[in-house]
Amino acid sequence: MDFFRNFAQNFHHLSEEAYERIFEILNMKKFPKNHELVSLGQNPTNFYILKTGIIISYHIDSKGKEHTKTIYTPVITSGNLGALIKKEPSKLIYKCLTDCEVLECNYHKFYELSLEYQEISIFHYKVLQNIYIREESKILDLQMLDATQRYEKLQEKLPGIDNLINQYHIASYLNITPVQLSRIRKNLIY
Template identity: 45%
Template sequence: MYYSMNNLKEFTANFKNIPQKKIDLFLSLASKEKFKKNDLIAKIGEKTHYFYIIESGIIRSFYTDEKGKEFTRTIFTKQKTTGPLATLITGEPSKLTYECLSDCTVYKINYNEFVALAKKDISMANLYSKMLEFIFLVMESKIYDLSALNATERYYKLKKEIPDIDNLIPQYHIASYLNVSPVQLSRIRKEMYSK
């Protein structure tokens, strides 16, 4: 398998108390892949056995309503885990599509291989548990932001996480992610840049 030890080690540094030997075993499951802007790494209605850790680039998850309108649910950046995790756990077809919004370099990991190791080894089981906790915390933060922050606060938070987001992806993706209309986002940006 091909991987950059430094970049994946940055990711695995989030998981304390896992022996290095087990981290190395996890790293051996990863293969490095490159995707172009607009490539789909997972599609709605399909099943997959893989999840991804982002080294560089931006990926979004979205769903499409019956009229064909797309709604961005999550924007994933460096060191985030992405892919249809519910599909991996349940075996059901994905309810979301995952699209590269820029050229991306990711580490592709076979979920079934990871789970098989976790079933045999307590340290790998702990790593699996820690990764799920990490994903849960990220998702809980997103849910909190949508319910407790207003649109302007959500935009400021996104700009803090990805300062050049306005130059990286289309405004309508940002608006959809923030759960606002493109017109409302334009007003927020105008207000922000006029200060």
């Protein structure tokens, strides 16, 4: 579980006892491309730490159009946090866009450990802070940056993303149409 140790060290120092307790509820899993980790309307029980691959979260509007909320790349946490906390059906779909390897963890068992161990509670809090900051940054980008700037920022954050996932998902994530994305890419090439 060196992968988890390396992940955890980015947030908070944990004792060997805390690691051992967390390892009891972690499972390394491999999922194929197009596998849904969380389906629409499903009550999720797990969160994931992405080791390899790309996961997206999206919703489908009343006209059947997909809207990408988040693109997850290694090493990052994934899962429908709101539905996990509230114990309610997911309004988002979490899907592997590529073959993925993840650490899977039952959220409620992890939460119980955080109540038992202060250091795990601090770790949990720091991970939640990171998720909040990540989501707030995306909202601010959508409000403050134009489409070209958002695309350039995505390229900086995820070099080569154009070769890894469908352009439709990138356009949706940037809140633009595929045609707009094509124009932006054409203008940046010249």
